[in-house]
Amino acid sequence: MDRIAARSQPYVLSLFRFVTGLLLFHYGVAKLFKYPPVEIFEDVTPLSLWGVAGMLELTLGGLLMLGLFTRPAAFVLSGEMAFAYFIEHLPHSFFPIVNDGALAIVLCFACLFLATAGAGPISVDALRR
Structure with a gap:
């Protein structure tokens, strides 16, 4: 089982x-x-805090999907998700289950992992090497 998992x-x-x-x-x-x-996104304007977050998520999320500039894109997104958690979720409660911040935490650490692990073999980054 370990060999199969290691290969995949x-x-x-x-x-x-x-x-x-x-x-x-x-x-x-x-x-x-x-x-x-x-409903929570209906009043978002492009130059608001949520709008800038949306621009980062749109452009850098697209780069992640392609696997292009994965490490820097993931690093910036990890910081954005940490910022989102501390600014938007933590003031409501310390507990992520109460403040609806669990997804921000998971995405923060997923992006931090990708910033260190890289894009993988099926990516534009791998083709560029």
């Missing part, structure tokens, strides 16, 4: 990178283009 690990890393980027990209689309319509 680089490809699972590429899949993990793509799905993480897709989630962030999806939030960027919802914030900036109002699709799908989500």
Whole structure:
């Protein structure tokens, strides 16, 4: 079992990178283009704090999906998710289950992992090497 898992690990890393980027990209689309319509994002303007976050999620999430400039994109997104947690979620409660910040924490550490692990073999970064 360990040998099979070890052989598939680089490809699972590429899949993990793509799905993480897709989630962030999806939030960027919802914030900036109002699709799908989500009540908490309906008043977001491009130059507001949430709008800038949406721009980062849209562009850097897209780079993550492609696997292009993965390490710097993931590092910036990790910081953005940490910032989002401390600014938006933590003031409501210390507990992530109460303040709805669990996704921000998970995305923060997923991006931190990608910043250290890289893009994996199925990526533009791998093609550029």
